[in-house]
Amino acid sequence: MARMTKEELLEKLFHDDYEHLKGRKLRITRLRVPGKEVCLAHVISSSQSPVYQNLGLHIGVHEGEDHTGKSIGLVRFTPWEAVVVAADVAMKSADVRIGFMDRFCGSLIITGGLSEVQTAVEEVVRFFKELGFHTCDIHRN
Numbered sequence: 001m002a003r004m005t006k007e008e009l010l011e012k013l014f015h016d017d018y019e020h021l022k023g024r025k026l027r028i029t030r031l032r033v034p035g036k037e038v039c040l041a042h043v044i045s046s047s048q049s050p051v052y053q054n055l056g057l058h059i060g061v062h063e064g065e066d067h068t069g070k071s072i073g074l075v076r077f078t079p080w081e082a083v084v085v086a087a088d089v090a091m092k093s094a095d096v097r098i099g100f101m102d103r104f105c106g107s108l109i110i111t112g113g114l115s116e117v118q119t120a121v122e123e124v125v126r127f128f129k130e131l132g133f134h135t136c137d138i139h140r141n
Contacts, residue, residue, distance in 0.1 A: 007138075018053075027048070027134045032074055033109075035078055036079070036082075036128075036131070036132060036133040036134065037077070037078045037079070037132065037133055037135070037136075038075065038076070038077055038124070038128050038129075038133055038134070038135040038136055039077070039137065040075060040076035040136065041074075041075050041121055041124070041135070041136055041137070041138040042073070042076060042109065042121075042123050042138070042139045042140070042141065043073050043074075043111050043114075043117055043118050043121055043138065043139070043140040043141070044071060044072040044073075044074070044141050045070060045071055045074070045114050045119045045140060045141060046069050046070075046071065046114070047069065047070055047071065047072050050098070051072065052070075052072075055072070055099065055100065055109060056100065057072070057099045057109070057111060061105050064095050068078060068114065070111050070112060071109075071111065071112060071113060071114040071116075071117040071118070072099065072109060072110070072111055072117065073090070073096070073109065073110040073111070073117040073118075073120060073121040074107075074108070074109055075087055075105075075107075075108045075110075075121060075124055075125075076106055076107055076108075077106040077108070077128075078103075078106055078112075079106070080103055080104055080105055080106035081106075082106065082128065082133075083101055083102065083104055083107065083108045084101070084103055085108050085127075086108050086124045086127075086128070087101050087108055087110075089123055089124050089127045090110050090118075090120040090121070090123065090124050091120075093119060093120050093123035093124075094112065094115075094116040094117070094119040094123070095112060095113070095116045095122040096110040096111060096112035096116050096117055096120045097110065097112060099111045117140075121138055122138060125127070125138055
């Protein structure tokens with residue numbers, strides 16, 4: 001598919017008004033309208049220390065604790081506010097901890113043992129599928 005020029009785009013968008021708008025300064029605002037979607041569901045089976053550190057998951061760790069080898073679950077949502085519900089579902093379905101939750105971007109990171117993280121991610125995806133969200137497959141590494 002060939003790229004459209006700016007003029008072609010404006011003509012397509014404004015149809016009849018295009019001739020009247022030619023030469024005027026126009027302000028176009030981009031707006032993202034998120035659908036109902038779980039667009040990433042991934043389980044890292046056994047993490048290494050650099051992964052935890054780069055994700056900021058080592059912050060607040062008590063002296064002597066080592067989370068190396070713990071599993072990490074990553075889930076991404078639209079609309080972004082769904083992450084709050086997802087965190088609740090994850091915590092109630094398995095013995096996991098919230099590593100990070102961003103209600104402004106829709107990102108959820110959970111940590112714990114492999115079977116717990118896998119169960120929590122599966123339950124979150126199942127729950128949102130029942131709500132009519134488009135869901136992706138769960139990947140495991």
